[in-house]
Every structure is written in structure tokens, then in C-alpha cells.
Amino acid sequence: MDDAGNPASEDPRIHRSPDDTDIDLTEATLALHDWEEEEERRREEAISNRKSFEGLQVDPDIDFYPEVADREPGDRNIVRAGFDIHPQVTFWASGFLVVFICLSIFVEATQDVFSEILDFINGSLGWFYILDFNIFLLVAMYFAFSRYGKIKLGGPFALPEFSTVSWYAMLLSAGLGIGLMFWGVAEPIFHFTSPAPLFDVEPGSVEAGKAALATTYLHWGVHGWALYGLTALALGFFAYNRGLPLTFRSIFYPILGPRIYGTW
Template sequence: MSKTKGNTSNKYFDVHGPVFWPATILIVLFIAITLIVGEPIKNFFSEVQNSISNTTGWFIIISINFFLFFCLYMAFSKFGKIRLGGKKAKPEFSTTAWFAMLFGAGMGIGLMFWSVAEPIYNFVSPARPDIEPKSMEAYSEGMKYVFLHWGFHAWAVYALVGMALAYFTFNRKLPLAIRSVFYPILGERIHGRIGDVIDVLAVVATLFGLASSLGLGVQQVGAGMEYLFGFENNTSLQIILITVITLAATISVVTGLDGGVKLLSQLNLNLATVFLLILLILGPTMFILDGFIENLGNYLGDFIKLGFWTESYVDGKLDPNHVDWQNGWTLMYYTWWIAWSPFVGIFIARISKGRTIKEFVLGVLVVPTLVTFFWISAFGGTAFFFELTGVDMSSTIMKDVSTSLYFLMEQLPLSSITSFLAMILVISFFVTSSDSGSLVVDSITSGGKLDAPVGQRIFWALTEGFVAAMLLYGGGLQAIQAAVISTGLPFTVILVLMAFSLRKAMKDEKDLDESKSSSGKESEDYKKVIAEIIKQQQTKKKSIVTENQIMENQETALIKNESN
């Protein structure tokens, strides 16, 4: 590999120094401060998170809606026909493999954790104080908000970032990094310090987001180990699980996108399909199907109202002791999706070459959202069904969210088998999130290269697991999670600018194409005119040469006459 300015390149590493080293130093310092300071740093970031929600929640909500409508506009406008990678580009992956990888890097692991717990939480603690807790209305209304948190608005964030990165990488031949989407605004300055700062922020947010999710998620795997095999779900077990998952992710990363990541993603999809079918067969089938249709109708019926809800007109809102439900749920989810958007967006962009803008937007928005809705309706609906039939699901779930999925499986036949399958699926989703995240960090820290050296992939995969283990051992996971969510506000501003930058770039391309198309005949006429002018110039040149030759001959004759 060639060595360029700011890059360190050898057989095992190919790093972009101005991003790699500051990001690495910041990560080490952040971990050290979090572990040394302890509880106060957690409280600090929690206060920052609450302050952001209280003062800028309105901006985040309007921005999320803007992202959704912008993506739909891009899909159904003249820009929808633009193909990522150029007019002749072909998709690298089949549609099935593409969807499988979308879930692997997107929300698969979150759905395993919250698909049972969140509907029950909303059933026990409704979003609005005028709704009676543990009522049919509480569950019905609560499902609207679950759909809001995991539906079109959430996937729109990923669609925007993925679309912008794919376009600038494959159509404009820029590096696969967040900085590239600002080329229409910043020009060549994206290769300077401004671009470096953007990418450093993206690396830190991505790594801490993955590490905190890995650390919190192994608690669910540990709960499964305790339920199935009697192991105590303590910190030692969870660190062992992180080690195993990290090693599996490292092997997957080494094999690359076409190998490990793709195969694991397809395995996830197959396992999830089997798991869902088992629930449909063993669970309350008709209740699930009826509930899905009604949940979807309620959500779509109040779509605009839910999307623009800011909890302004709630009884007790002005009470200083009032706790905003929206801050702890809706805004927390929104800022989390936004903070994760560099990771998921870059990964989606990497696997989406060859698809049109319309195909990309509808594929990322519609299919994953509908599958997500059905999954939540199935697992949340089954938990609610057992609650209605006398099983105290809510008390157990509110006590420990990590056990909610296994407690639900306990109510069904073949509980040992289904619980084991659930645990394997959770692990598989974690491995996929880890390896895809490592590939993303590799890309950013190597200056936007699509394929970083193997040694560098191993470094970031192991670093991610090490960070998660350290934070889990030192008690800093919640502090880091709050810090990641706090980055949601600056990233929201970045995403708004990203949308305008993307439209400007695509408009320039479309204007150029339309100009070429509409001036085709004029171009031919222009060529004829130019050819005629050149011919005349050549004729004139020959004429001048001939005249000059005659004059020279005349001068020669005069000279001879004078000498005679």
C-alpha cells in the first residue's frame, strides 16, 4: 500500500493518523476518568442527558420527522431513479442477504431485549396520566408508542445516513466516512481538521455505543444461562460471555463482509424466523394476529399526532417534581438512534451499492419496520395475553428486564428448548452487531477505505470487547450509555446539514444529466458549426500561405532585376 500524508500503512495496519490516534486517546481517557471518578460521572452525564431532553426535545422531535419526510421525498422525487454506484451498478448482495444484514446491524438485539418488556412497561406505566394503569386502554395506547419508537421514524435516521454515505462513496468516489457527505458544503476542507473532528466523534460514539450495548446485553444472555443451567448471573459470568462473544466477532471480522458477517446475518434471520414461528404455533395465535392488525391501525391512524407529540399538555407538567415520560422513553430512543446512526448508516451504505434511491429508501424504511411491528406484536402481545389470563407478567418484568424473554418462554410448552433458542439468537445478534461495528470503525480510522487490513480489524474487535468488559467490571456502563445518548444533539445538527448537502449534490447531478439530455441536438449542431469554422480557418490559412508565397516570389524577381 502506498503511504500518504497522515496515514500509517503496513501489512497489518493502514490507519489515518488524524482520526485513529485522537479517537484511541479519547477512548482511553474516557474509560479511565469514568472508572476513577465513578458514580459522579454517571450522574453528570445523566444530568446532561436530561438537560438536552428538556431544552432541545422539540428540536430533536421536529428533526426526526424531517428525516422521515426527507427520505420519502428523495424516494418519490426525480432523485429516486439515481442508482448508488452509477447507472450500470449491480447489487453486491441478494435482497434476502441485504435485509438480513440490515437487521443484524440495526435493531435485532434491541428487539430481543425490549419486545416483551416495553409493551408491559407501558401497560403498567402509561405515557399519559389520564390513562388508567394496567387497563386495556393502557396496553392499546402503549403499543402506539412502542411502534413510534421502533418504526418509521427510527429507520428514517439510518436511511438518511446510509443513503448519503452510499451516494458520496459510490457515486462521487469519496471515502466511506461521515466527513464525505459534507463535500458540497465544505469542499476540499473535508480532508482537513473539520473532517477529522467529525470522524473522531463518529468513532467514539460508535465504539462506546457498541461497548455499552454489549455490556448491558450480556446481562440478558447471563439471565438465560442462569435459567437454563443454574449459573449465577454475576459480573464474572458476564465478562466470560463478553470474551466469548468478542472472539467469535473477531473471527467473523477476519473473514470479512462477504464471509462471516453475511453468513451470520443470514443465520440470524433464519433463527429469528424459526423462533417467531414457534411462538405463533405454541402461543395465542389468533390473539397475536388480531393484535398486530389493530396495533398497526392505531399507530397509522394517529401517525402525525404521535410523531409531533411533545408532552406539552399533560396534567402536572409544570410541577417541579413531575417526571417527563417522554424524556425517559421517546427522546431517549431518538437520541440513541441518532448517536448510533454513523455506525448503522456506514454499514448499510457499505452493503447497498447497486440499488436505486427509491429501492434503498423503501427497502430500509418499509420492510424492516413491518417485520419489527409484527415481532413486537407477537412477543409483547403474548406477554399481555398471559397477564390477562392470570399470570403476573408485569411484576417479574418490572423487577428485571433481562429475564423478561425467558419468563415469557416459561409460560409456553417446550420452554427449555425455546429459552435455549432465545439465548443462542441473542448471542448471534450480538456477534453480528459487534463484527459489523468493528468493520465500520476500521473504515473510518483507515481514512474511509472499504477493506482495512486484517490486523486492524482484529484490533478494533478486541478493543470493543475490552472496553465493554472494563466498563462492566468497573461499573461505568450506564455512564457511557448516558454519554453516548448525549451526543445525539450534535449529531442531530450534523444529520440536518447532511440532508441539505445530499440534496444539493443530487440536484447538481440531475441538472447536469438533464442539460446533456435536452441539448443533445444542439450539441450535434454545435459540433458541425465548430467543424465548419475549423475548415474555414484551415482554408484561410492555406490562402494566406499562398499569398505569402506569391509575394516572396515577386520580391525575389525584383531583386534579380535590380542586380541585372
């Protein structure tokens, strides 16, 4: 009843629940919309105001490895004449490349040795290669669907820089686009005319066609993505969740410890 004693008209925004509790759905919807807009604004602000880091070192909220907290990538490099040289990596890698190139150019038997090694791997270790790919796929699925799949790269409060659609677009265009333009046709044709010894089939036969497609699917299907994904997860976790350099040596920190900054 209003002040004049007339029946009060019911607000159309009011929804009456079974227990006669009045809930203003319009206000709740507006509040939810405002909350979503605020979350989006905070996300964009956090991304735009992120602290920039020099090099590849990321500072985590907690020093998980205090014994290397004061180390920086390349802090013991040789910087002279415009060069930035990591002594252990540069000299060892350069020496290996020089020896390899000299053997390939000046020693005629080198080509025969490499051909024999390749034939041995293709003929005797093909099963091991396929087994490894299947193991990688199972391990990737385990990380994805177990409790470890809930670990967020960058820490529990990290925010994505790109939307899911943009991320998938970059993933497919960079990971598949240019490769499929050529190898989408060239690879099955190559395996059709030169099937791997593992299949023991006649080149150009129906069986060779099936083997060619099987090999192509192995290279371009979920098995390949599992291999890439495990590598990316290992690099991302130790770099963005543990503050180590974004290099392969950081993956072996649980084994090598601070020695990743040395000869390793």
C-alpha cells in the same frame, strides 16, 4: 393458394390483426424469452467480472472531484509495528476516550453530572427528538418520490448484486430480527413501568401503556427506517457515485472539500 391450386392451410402460429397484418406471436415470444435470458446472462457476467477494489475507494467513470482524484483512504496513515493509524482520528479519539474513562472512574461527581444531562434531555428536549424523527421521515419520502428517487446508486449502468427478495430478507433479518427477539417485549414493558417525562403519565396506568406503545412504534416503525435510509443513501451516493471513501466524512465533502482527508 399453394402450387397445386389448392387453398393453403393457415399457419396456426399466425394471428391476424384487424388490419390484416400477419404477426407471428410465437416467434415474438421466443425472441422476448431469448432477450430476457441474454440480459440475465449479461447481468451475472457483469457481477462476476466486476473489478475488485482495495480498501473502500471506488473508481467512478468520471472524476467528479479532480482535486482529490489522486487521494486514497489512509494514504497518509502511520504504519508501524503492525498498526495502521490515522493520525488525526486516532489520537483525538483516543485522547477523548482516556479523559472520559478517567473522569468516569476517578471523579465521583461525574455520574451525577451525566444523570442531570440525561434528565434534562429527556424532560426538556423530548419534543425536539420526536420532531427530528418526523423531519427525517418527510425528507426520506421526498427523496423517494421526487426526481432524486430515480438516481441509481453506482451509476446509471450499475447492476444489483442481489435480487429484491434477497435484499429485503437481509434487510429485515439484520435490521429487525435480533432486535425484536428481545426488545419486542422488553421495550414496551420498560416504557410502561418507566414512561418518558414527555408524556407526563402515571407508571403502570392505561395512559402509560399507550405511551409505551407509541414510543416503541416510534423506535421500530417507519421513522427509524427513515433515519437509517438517509444515512445509507448519503454514504452510498458519495462512495459509489462520486468515488469518495466509504466514511462519514465524505458526506460533508460539499462543505469541507478536500479537507475531509485532513483533520476532519
